[in-house]
Amino acid sequence: MLESTSINQQYEQACRDNMRILIVGAGIAGITAAQLLRRYGRHPVLIERNKDKGHPGYMLALMPMVDQVLEDIGVREYYLQNSTALARFGFHAHTGKMLRIDPMDNILSRYGDYRGIARGKLIETLTNDGCNVSFSTTVTGINDSATGTTVNFITDGESYQLEFDLVIIADGIHSTTRELILGSNTVEMVDTKWGGWVDWTTEDTNMDLGEEIWGAGFFLGIYPVKGKLGVFLGGSHKDTKVGPASFVENVRRKLTIINPRMDSALRNVASSPNPYYWPLKDCRSPKWVFGRTVLLGDAAAGFLPTAGIGAGMAMESAWVLTRILQHSHLDTLAAQLQSYEQMQRPRVETAQNTSRRLARFMFHRSWTLAVLRGIAMKFVSVEAALKPIQNLLANKPNPDHIA
Template sequence: MLKATTIHQQYEQARKDNIRILIIGAGVAGITAAQMLRRDGQHPVLIERNKDEGHPGYMLALMPMVDQALEDLGVREHYRQNSIPLNRYGFHAHTGRMLRIDSMSSILDRYGDYRGIARGKLIETLTSTGCNVSFNTTVTGLDESSGGTTVTFDSAGETCQLEFDLVIIADGIHSTTRNLVLGGSKVDVVDTKWGGWVVWAPEDIHMDLGEELWGAGFFLGIYPVKGELGVFLGGSRVDTKVGPNAFVEDIRRKLTSTSPRLDSTLKAITSDPEPYYWSLKDCRTPTWAIGRTVLLGDAAAGFLPTAGIGAGMAMESAWVLTRILRHAQRDTVVSLLQAYEKAQRPRVEAAQNTSRRLAGLMFHRSRPLAVLRDVMMRIVSVETAIKPIQKLLANQPNPDHVAKDALKRM
């Protein structure tokens, strides 16, 4: 569980380490990195801008690239208890009719686990041994010198300055700290101009089956987690301005075939008093490693949800980074951060490219294009769509090799 503590209490421990580390952002990437470092005997300072844990979030589908991090953290069994296997993927035509059901287990089981989990349950899993964090704390200044980085904080209204040897920025796709180090460097953003509502629906008897309906002007995704179904219903932001009730009513008029699950999930959208609206954008930064500072997770590369891989890549990146840092001393931090970016950035951006390509395929308002897409999907399995991700899974990173090679070159 997350345990609120002051930044000064955390720093008392961190300043005794051979490398004083700050992690900004207590999301999936930041918590994974903090817990990995703590498992290795370090005492990183973890801060979070929110005043408390906030909304736990919604559903995640995690591919096997997270397995090694879970194993190293000693929480693999806890994870399996809090999640469910996603064995099948169902694809609906734009009219609602089920076109095909593919076996995800036959595609991914050779690499490891593919499971559905609520974000809150994942955080609970990652912090099951306890996780100190300073809430209501933001960074307002970063001043790097040869001796380290002086960081200025606003913590619960109090201003203070502390010195670190390494700063990990993991405060999400809308990172404010990122601007302090990138300055005027442009962040590449893909705006799909779509958005939609995320809600929970009751579980049913098909909890190993994830489903998607790529409609003409709308998208419906149904993703099981333990005890619930995560639902996303989206469309062009121009069209969704009418609100969830009117948008669902329009979809029902377009469907010529339905099912109890489709009906239940559409009702969940309209019955939720405050469904969360998600504008579908991503981001890609021009560089990750800047001196003694490094961007991690969505702060480095924020994903569209179309391939269901963003959280998994964030956890993998946190694992790779912290494994590399096992080899670090104060005078080698800069070189090792550069080596981390060189090794991990191509993997993350390859996965991000897959998400972007799928978005281009999914998000259309044209009915003729939807018909053509249905024809294609009758003969093409989901395995074809995620082939690039399979390549990543088949070629796991070797952070120890990356670190040792970088140190040899110094």
Template structure:
């Protein structure tokens, strides 16, 4: 709900710990709504003036706790579809294998397909103030426990200065706010990119399907009433445009199967398909005094393991639990120590998932006929359960939250749930 910045700042001033969340994407919105559910009034700002129509997401079970705390699990189920099978096709279009992915992941919780737009709608079903067209133009932060972070908020030519007890930077993989902190980052540029469009729903809406060509990837994932499509390749090749690239794919694979045919038609039918350069980013640190990075601003994922959005929601849930406990317990550690504790417990999990995505990218994003033959042989013999081994380890050890003690704020022990 679009809300004037002044109204948000006025509401936040009544909190004992005024909070700013920069970025109203999945991580920022999840955190804002979890804090609001606890009676707080975080200021949520977003640089975009309108919502991007979105793309497809496959959410793994690490999101279930956030949906539960928000009270939107039923809405999530009604606006998504269960993904129970995963199929991979070879460079010639033949089916290499179809795995029952629900049997692999159901022991941990739900694995469902949803559009990004539907997910944001679900997260904002309750009172969800946001001020769009707003950025951070200056940020001064000190680690002293008695200080506050001073932020300059810009709307067009107008600037407003405000102080916050904590600032959460969640404005995406290309975060402009992160740059104000001079936080070191590293990135992986695969050299690939591709178009994302929607195809009509079909009669296999529980199936995720991918076709790995010699120099392209065609992937489809179901959501409610539609199939999300990604067609990508080396950016030197995709520069020719979607029509030429689709023709290239069809020359290589004349019979890719009915869904893949529909996917290629959807690419051609879209007058302005969204192009996604396949890069990621990793921040060397998440916290600076009273400021913390979250979601893609901390670690932006390649889509290869389908886990980036899930890890963003998980991190938002962990941070919300810590901040909510801090709000209700005056004798806890100082906020900078609490944020450091959050990084110490969550960053290793996020980076382990990101490492898995990077490893899969090295297998998938290549231009080589010989490598494609080898990859087909490997894919025929190696199940998705094996490929997702590192992710399954994360799911088997989902985080619960015990806030750090005052005496040892950065120590992460085997936690028990704080309910």
């Protein structure tokens, strides 16, 4: 579990290492990097701007690139207990009619596990042995000097200034810390102008089956996690501004077939007092490395959820970076960080491009396009759609070799 610790306590331990490391952001990427470094014997300082763990968020489908990460952190068995195997994927037409069910285990099992897990459960899994973090801490300045990188903080209303040898920025797609170092560079952002609500419904007898409906002006996804089903119901901002209850009624009018699982999902979204709203946009930084500072996870490349690969790539990137740091010393750090970006950035952007292509295919308001899309999906399998992702899984990164 995440354990609140003062920044001074963390920094005292970090100063005993041969490299003082700061990780900004206690999300999936930041926690993964911190836990790996701690398993490797270092004591990074982990900070989080929120005052607590924050909103548990949404459901995740994790592909096999996370298997080695979980193995190295020592939580693989705990992960298997907290997640559920995703063996099948069902695709519905815009009317609700099931068009096809593809066997996901045939597609991905050759590479490892494909499992569903709630974001909160994943954080709980990654921090099973404890994870020190300083909450309510924000970076206000980063400056390189001859001896290191000076970082200014505000924590619980007090100002601090500490020096580090490496700063890892992992505070999300809307990273404020990233803005401090970008200078004249700008982050590329894709805004689909769609968004939707995340909610949960009860488990059923098909807990190996994920389902999606690509409707005319709406999207409904139902994804199994341990003990429940995650639900995402979305549409254009123009349409969803009426609120979840009214939007659900609009969706029901467009469907001619509503199975019990879909009905339960729609009812829960409509009746939820405060469902989490997720704007569907991504970002891509023009570079990842700035002197002794490096971007990680969504701060480097934030994903649309359409390919279900963002969290997995963030965890893989954290693993690649920390494995390279295993071979790094202060005099080789700059070169090693450049090697990290050269190795991992093309992989991440390939996966991100897949998510972007799927978004252009999925998010439409036109009934005619929805009909044509349904006809096309009768003949296009999930395996074909995820071919670029399969290529990434088949060609795993080797950070030890690069380092």
